Amino acid sequence: MRKLIIEARVNEYMMREQGNPHVPYSPQEIAADAQACREAGAAILHFHARQPDGQPDHAAAAYADTVERVRASSDILVHPTLGYVTLDASGEERLDHILAMAKDPARAPHFAPIDMGSVNVDRYNAQARRFETTNLVYKNSTETLVYFAQNIREAGMKPYLVSWTIGFTRYAGAFLDMGLIDEPAFICFCLTDNTFLGGHPGTLKGLQAHLDFLPADRRVEWTVVNFGGNLFSLAAAIIAQGGHISIGLGDYHYPELGQPTNADLVRRIAEIARELGREVATPAEAKAILAMT
Amino acid sequence: MRKLIIEARVNEYMMREQGNPHVPYSPQEIAADAQACREAGAAILHFHARQPDGQPDHAAAAYADTVERVRASSDILVHPTLGYVTLDASGEERLDHILAMAKDPARAPHFAPIDMGSVNVDRYNAQARRFETTNLVYKNSTETLVYFAQNIREAGMKPYLVSWTIGFTRYAGAFLDMGLIDEPAFICFCLTDNTFLGGHPGTLKGLQAHLDFLPADRRVEWTVVNFGGNLFSLAAAIIAQGGHISIGLGDYHYPELGQPTNADLVRRIAEIARELGREVATPAEAKAILAMT
Numbered sequence: 001m002r003k004l005i006i007e008a009r010v011n012e013y014m015m016r017e018q019g020n021p022h023v024p025y026s027p028q029e030i031a032a033d034a035q036a037c038r039e040a041g042a043a044i045l046h047f048h049a050r051q052p053d054g055q056p057d058h059a060a061a062a063y064a065d066t067v068e069r070v071r072a073s074s075d076i077l078v079h080p081t082l083g084y085v086t087l088d089a090s091g092e093e094r095l096d097h098i099l100a101m102a103k104d105p106a107r108a109p110h111f112a113p114i115d116m117g118s119v120n121v122d123r124y125n126a127q128a129r130r131f132e133t134t135n136l137v138y139k140n141s142t143e144t145l146v147y148f149a150q151n152i153r154e155a156g157m158k159p160y161l162v163s164w165t166i167g168f169t170r171y172a173g174a175f176l177d178m179g180l181i182d183e184p185a186f187i188c189f190c191l192t193d194n195t196f197l198g199g200h201p202g203t204l205k206g207l208q209a210h211l212d213f214l215p216a217d218r219r220v221e222w223t224v225v226n227f228g229g230n231l232f233s234l235a236a237a238i239i240a241q242g243g244h245i246s247i248g249l250g251d252y253h254y255p256e257l258g259q260p261t262n263a264d265l266v267r268r269i270a271e272i273a274r275e276l277g278r279e280v281a282t283p284a285e286a287k288a289i290l291a292m293t
Numbered sequence: 294m295r296k297l298i299i300e301a302r303v304n305e306y307m308m309r310e311q312g313n314p315h316v317p318y319s320p321q322e323i324a325a326d327a328q329a330c331r332e333a334g335a336a337i338l339h340f341h342a343r344q345p346d347g348q349p350d351h352a353a354a355a356y357a358d359t360v361e362r363v364r365a366s367s368d369i370l371v372h373p374t375l376g377y378v379t380l381d382a383s384g385e386e387r388l389d390h391i392l393a394m395a396k397d398p399a400r401a402p403h404f405a406p407i408d409m410g411s412v413n414v415d416r417y418n419a420q421a422r423r424f425e426t427t428n429l430v431y432k433n434s435t436e437t438l439v440y441f442a443q444n445i446r447e448a449g450m451k452p453y454l455v456s457w458t459i460g461f462t463r464y465a466g467a468f469l470d471m472g473l474i475d476e477p478a479f480i481c482f483c484l485t486d487n488t489f490l491g492g493h494p495g496t497l498k499g500l501q502a503h504l505d506f507l508p509a510d511r512r513v514e515w516t517v518v519n520f521g522g523n524l525f526s527l528a529a530a531i532i533a534q535g536g537h538i539s540i541g542l543g544d545y546h547y548p549e550l551g552q553p554t555n556a557d558l559v560r561r562i563a564e565i566a567r568e569l570g571r572e573v574a575t576p577a578e579a580k581a582i583l584a585m586t
Contacts, residue, residue, distance in 0.1 A: 117491065118411045119460065122435045129471050134436040142415045143427040165458040166502060167412065167491035174490060178422050197467060198410065198460035201506070209459060209502040213494070 002289050003281035004273045005244040007044035007079070007223060008037035010262045012250030015054050020253035022261045025050040027062065031069035036263035038076040041270035043286035044111065045070060046079040046246070060097035067107045075283045079111035079160055091144035095151055102155035110292065111160040111186075114148045115140050116168040116175075119198035126194070138198075145171065149180040158292050161187045164199045166213045173215030184219035186290055188246055193229025202226040207234055211241070221290060227251045235272050245269050295582050296574035297566045298537040300337035300372070300516060301330035303555045305543030308347050313546035315554040318343040320355065324362035329556035331369040334563035336579035337404065338363060339372040339539070353390035360400045368576045372404035372453055384440035395448035403585065404453040404479075407441045408433050409461040409468075412491035419487070438464065442473040451585050454480045457492045459506045466508030477512035479583050481539055486522025495519040500527055504534070514583060520544045528565050538562050 010033050014023050024033040027049075034045045047070075049062035063080050070078055080101075082094045101107040118139050123132040152159045159181055163169045175181045189210040192199030200206030207224060214220050223244035224234065231247050238245060247269060248262050257264065270280050281289060303326050307316050317326040320342075327338045340363075342355035356373050363371055373394075375387045394400040411432050416425040445452045452474055456462045468474045482503040485492030493499030500517065507513050516537035517527065524540050531538060540558050547553050550561075563573045574582060 117413050118430045118432075120410050120433070120435055120464070124467050126467070126470070129467075131435050131467075134439065135434050137411045137430075137432050137434050139411075139430050139432070140413070141428050141430050142413055142424050146427065165460050166493050166499075167458050167489075170490040170494070171413075174417050174419070174422075174424075177419070196460075197463040200459050201463070205505050206459075209505060212498050212502060 003279045005281045005286045006042045007246040008042040008262050009046045009248030009250040014250050020259050023249050025054050027066040027069050030066050034070045035074045037266045038074045040263040040266040041280045042266045043281050043283045044077045048081045063097050064107050077110040077283045080109050091147040112152045112157050113160045115162040116171040119164050164190050169213050176218050184221045187222045189224045191226045195228030202229040296572045298574045298579045299335045300539040301335040301555050302339040302541030302543040307543050313552050316542050318347050320359040320362050327363045327369050328367045330559045331367045333556040333559040334573045335559045336574050336576045337370045341374045356390050357400050370403040370576045373402050384437040404451050405445045406453045408455040409464040412457050457483050462506050469511050477514045480515045482517045484519045488521030495522040
């Protein structure tokens with residue numbers, strides 16, 4: 001079995017006030033966290049640029065500053081988010097800061113994400129039985145997806161295909177068939193617990209319903225996120241089936257473990273992998289597994 | 294096991310030139326087809342208003358004329374489509390013609406559909422490996438869905454919840470929990486073959502991936518469409534598991550059967566049900582199963 005790629009999803013839009021003071025915000029904090037996660041076993045860093053008070057920072061400069069600091073202090077592979085300003089901004093606006101960074105070797109990201117479809121992203125509070133917002137549709141038209149695939153490849157990055165549900169994976173299969181994406185495709189199954197209803201639940205059934213629809217006769221490496229929930233309940237099943245792991249305080253603040261750091265989460269995943277006899281990939285090994293140049 | 298509800302989906306936007314001359318267009322043709330389907334075993338008619346040349350007719354009068362003719366000639370339950378003019382028209386615009394009809398007993402529909410989420414609806418041609426359109430996102434925001442649920446109930450109709458994928462069914466569960474929809478919920482699993490990639494494929498796995506995520510502890514009656522594909526491969530499995538059947542030339546022109554009529558398809562489903570020992574519901578029995586007043 002191929003070595004396990006661990007991705008540290010360090011912050012997303014999680015606020016420290018939600019329960020964990022270890023969520024990194026500033027470029028310096030993100031770079032320090034990236035280094036600690038790398039030492040604990042992570043091969044990939046996923047981050048969102050944030051202002052000092054934790055608010056989203058959509059400025060291209062904030063992304064460039066963070067990537068430069070991360071790359072200067074570690075060999076971890078870098079996966080910034082797309083800088084969407086609104087949920088239906090044009091593909092050009094959303095990818096611009098990534099393409100600008102890709103031109104500068106000191107700031108070049110290794111991955112850029114593509115959510116392979118459209119989905120409602122209003123948060124649902126199941127306890128209170130109400131939606132916290134009611135008008136958020138995350139639009140990714142086919143045209144936008146084609147634009148992303150072509151430009152991410154042309155800029156020398158690997159597309160990180162996010163699948164919220166079966167139709168998104170069918171899109172990934174079509175893009176492979178159309179030659180818009182190179183094998184192996186790297187697909188992240190985004191399970192959603194306690195947040196959005198658009199993904200599959202963070203259960204074995206939710207995971208299996210993704211795996212049953214992987215494109216036939218195509219090489220795919222897959223990883224799993226549980227956005228809003230604890231991924232450890234699925235970790236052994238994922239690792240044993242050859243999947244990869246994407247985990248971090250950006251998705252869930254893990255009160256079950258006290259107030260862990262991102263590196264603590266990565267370290268625990270690496271331990272589980274060792275218990276199952278699977279080795280953890282270095283960044284260089286992850287690049288080889290994903291056929292990145 | 295409850296009796297089988299057969300819904301005849303007679304035309305959608307299928308053109309006769311696509312291979313079957315029996316697709317009804319005019320109000321007269323739809324009413325005649327509805328009567329024939331009723332005699333063959335259908336309890337529900339689903340239709341789209343069409344112009345004499347087959348083009349979509351979004352005029353409220355076309356819907357009213359069709360429903361009036363259908364109701365005058367048969368007791369079949371009536372399920373018109375929403376009159377969306379564009380894929381992201383407001384909820385009001387899309388529901389107006391239905392609410393207007395609901396006020397007139399001679400024209401009142403029994404069902405109105407709610408697609409429980411957003412999804413890309415560009416057609417993909419797998420043989421040619423290309424998308425036939427690239428910019429169609431079918432937007433149904435949470436706000437719009439709440440508007441539909443409230444107004445459809447208030448007008449005395451049963452909401453017909455369309456689920457393209459697991460997230461849509463999770464939305465249906467949330468709406469049940471919020472009290473926006475009455476039990477039993479009536480959910481249609483819309484499998485998609487040879488057309489859109491947003492649904493599950495029309496296979497046993499595609500069906501099972503829906504059934505695994507039915508809301509727990511809630512009463513649900515479910516039916517299945519295969520948009521773009523042959524539903525007979527799944528019919529026995531659906532009928533044996535207690536599901537209902539939604540079939541018609543609107544979804545697929547069934548060249549495997551020559552050039553069948555909608556009534557031929559309904560009759561064949563009723564035969565399969567009899568072979569499996571399941572009775573077919575009359576319109577009155579369907580209303581009772583769905584707790585409609």
